[in-house]
Amino acid sequence: MSRPLADKWFRWGLLASAALSGAVVVLVVLFLLVASWPALADLGPGRYLTDTRWYPSGGLWGMSAMIVGTLLSTLGAVLLAAPLGILSAVFCHYYAPARMATLYRRLVELLAGIPSVVYGLWGLVVLVPIIARWHPPGTSLLAAILVLTLMILPTVALVADSALGQLPGSQVAGAYALGLSRAGVIWRIAVPAARRALATGTLLATARAIGETMAVLMVCGGVVNLPTSLFEPIRTLTANIALEMSYAEGLHRSSLFVTGLVLVLAVVTLVTVADRLGEEPTGG
């Protein structure tokens, strides 16, 4: 084969790989739509919110308890993980000596690398019994929040860390020169200047929390329940898919795909907003 021809084929090959890679997400959404169509057409999306209970074999399709379960566990985890993540980043930049900062960063990366199922195992065997001694049954909204917090904290911490690292040194030096204390520099100058990136990190962490399945499934109790306290068991949308997919059929199965579609929409919206925030310049 002559060289220009080989080059041409080669370039087509690259284009095809890129197109196929880009098409995967289209394929995912397409098949989710196809599989959820029977439920959307037969039941209509309203039933999931208006039906009182989730009882598919009895024709009741209410998902509100599970939607609330997902929202509450996500909200709780974000409320804990965002401040802790920001403190972690602040610590690495303004408190820790270089060696300790490196060590601490490795620890946060370690936290990011622990698989979901291992968090679940730890939660189930260690955390749940502790909560149960305090306030049975142990498998609860609280357990889900705590395990999720550990899982999404690295996302906030790593984004915040790199944002604080990108602040112009003159800004911080100037603040010190004005006589601000270390805490003053951090909380009045550095953190406000990095707020966009901090918001980005928090949104990405929220997206992770909504989509997380295994760890939450293992510690949340799996009971479809509108919780009135932190100690009651819940079931999240993702846990519902994992628990029922193996035996669901017909409209029931199709409904689980509707849930999947909703999850994708929620997560993709969050990630897109986070990306937009991240693209615009920090500060301002």
Added chain:
Amino acid sequence: MANLLAAQGGRPLRDGLADLATWLGVTLVAGSALWVVADVIWHGVGAVNWGFVTTAPQDAGRAGGISTILVATFLVLLVCMTAALPLGLGAAMYLSEYGRGPMGRWVRRSLDVLAGVPSIVFGLFGAVFFVQVLGLGFSILAGGLTLACMVLPILIRTTEMAFSGLPQEYRAGAAALGFGPSGILLRVLLPAAAPGLVAGLILGVGRALAETAVLIFTSGYVDRMPDSLLDSGRVLSLHIFDLSMNVPGGDHNAYGAAVVLLLILLVINGIGGWLSRRWIGRGIVAS
């Protein structure tokens, strides 16, 4: 600025509280991280020995070891990387060399969205597309291919960074030596970017190994030795899940399997992180 300085009134107390909050928060985070790891190792290390790694699970996993699970895990990873690597490499080369047009923008955007898709949703997709539509059934092949879709974004992102991080002189120099576009990419840029590729590959493997939700409805639960790629096979993370949730008395071996998984991941993420910091210039965390 004036009120900024005036606001420094109750400074020592407030500063002290801010410092205290930071130290407390950091101690809490570090303590929790060490708690999780120490607990898994403490409970699990007693279960792990040569016999555990080389014998098949018995009595639903309560007794015996994890040999068949390790084989299934390896096969799923093999399928995943065999599919994702060539595709990801091609896409990354395209993006870094020709990806400035609308096509490149579209592919990048799609990959960003794909990276955000929750893993359980990949599981749903795989259960329809690979298991049913392509007729692969609950199989190692279906699980590995679904995983491949999931690791594509991180694989492509790392690889693209490895390529676009290479000095422009490499391209100009190779062109001056008479290499055509494919020659430049394959003979000059590819070898130079190889460490970055390996970093991406390793991080992708780490991501795939940690995954559970994708595989429940695709590669399945069967814990005997797989006969072929079309056989169902249970991966390590799913084994841990099943033992701890569905098998009373399975905790001991669940911890054993968790230690094995954690050790493999520590090594993999350690090497991947080191390579990406060293060669791509910044760390990428597989999360």
